[in-house]
Structure formats: structure tokens, C-alpha cells
Amino acid sequence: MTLAQVRARLEWTRQPGAGPPPGILGDLSGRAVLELGCGSGHNLAVLAARHGAIVTGVDHDPAKVARAAELYGRLPRLQVVRADAGAYLATVPAGTVDVCLSIFGALSFDPDPAALLARCARALRPGGLLGVTIRAGDEHDAVVILARR
Numbered sequence: 001m002t003l004a005q006v007r008a009r010l011e012w013t014r015q016p017g018a019g020p021p022p023g024i025l026g027d028l029s030g031r032a033v034l035e036l037g038c039g040s041g042h043n044l045a046v047l048a049a050r051h052g053a054i055v056t057g058v059d060h061d062p063a064k065v066a067r068a069a070e071l072y073g074r075l076p077r078l079q080v081v082r083a084d085a086g087a088y089l090a091t092v093p094a095g096t097v098d099v100c101l102s103i104f105g106a107l108s109f110d111p112d113p114a115a116l117l118a119r120c121a122r123a124l125r126p127g128g129l130l131g132v133t134i135r136a137g138d139e140h141d142a143v144v145i146l147a148r149r
């Protein structure tokens with residue numbers, strides 16, 4: 001996998017190029033980013049290869065994790081973990097994550113999103129960001145970015 005094969009930008013929505021500009025998450029170089037429900041890892045790769053972030057993708061589907069590892073596992077600063085998002089978050093030391101993402105990810109599917117949100121808040125450092133995309137309709141997606149106080 002070369003840089004040219006990595007997506008040009010973080011894709012927040014089902015419409016390529018739509019959604020917040022890349023800079024909305026600030027300078028990610030050397031920052032710890034956690035994606036909850038990373039799928040095949042396309043956005044993880046962007047964050048590691050184009051933004052210099054230290055990324056961890058978490059997904060509970062072994063096929064997705066295998067695919068992400070196959071595609072992007074050799075990129076520096078990128079790891080993929082097979083785990084349930086909530087269980088993984090419980091293992092993360094408090095206040096150590098700079099950015100937590102759920103792009104059509106775990107927060108869209110968890111039966112208890114409030115508990116998962118609380119675990120995200122615990123993992124994030126003060127000032128850290130949580131970026132979430134959800135399907136708001138058949139053709140519309142909503143992106144929400146929250147700052148941890």
C-alpha cells in the first residue's frame with residue numbers, strides 16, 4: 001500500500017467529499033486517534049498516512065479486521081484490533097485519546113449508546129474530540145463533533 005493508494009481525504013459521509021473539512025479535527029500529527037467500528041480501515045489509513053496520527057481501529061467483525069490489516073496493516077502508526085468498542089474502551093487508560101471517531105460505526109449500532117458515550121468521554125483527554133456520523137435519512141447523514149470538557 002502506497003500513499004497514492006490511500007484515500008485523498010477523510011470521508012465522513014456516504015457522499016464523497018461532503019462533510020467537515022479535514023482541519024476540523026485540528027493538527028493530528030502524533031495524536032492518538034481511535035475509530036470505533038473502523039470497517040476495512042479506509043479512514044484509518046487517511047489519518048495515519050496523510051495526517052501523521054497514531055491510529056487504532058477497533059471492529060468486532062473478524063472479516064473487517066482482516067481486510068483492514070491486509071490493506072493497511074503495513075502503514076506506520078496504524079493498528080487494528082478485533083474487539084467490541086465498549087469493551088476496548090474500558091481497557092484504555094483514562095484521558096489518553098485525542099480523537100475518538102464513530103463514522104457509521106459502533107455508536108450507530110450499540111443498544112446502549114449512552115454507556116458507550118460515557119466510555120468515550122472517559123478515554124478522551126480534556127479538549128479531546130468525538131466525531132460521529134450517523135444516517136439521518138435514506139440519503140442524508142449527520143456529522144456531530146463534540147469536545148470533551
Ligand SMILES: C[S@@+](CC[C@H](N)C(=O)[O-])C[C@H]1O[C@@H](n2cnc3c(N)ncnc32)[C@H](O)[C@@H]1O
Binds near residue numbers: 037038042058110
Ligand atoms: C457501516 S460500517 C462503517 C465502517 C467505517 N467506519 C466506514 O465508515 O467505512 C460499521 C462497522 O462498525 C462495526 N461495529 C458495529 N458495532 C460495533 C461494536 N460495538 N464494536 C466494534 N465494531 C462495531 C461493524 O462491524 C462494521 O464494520
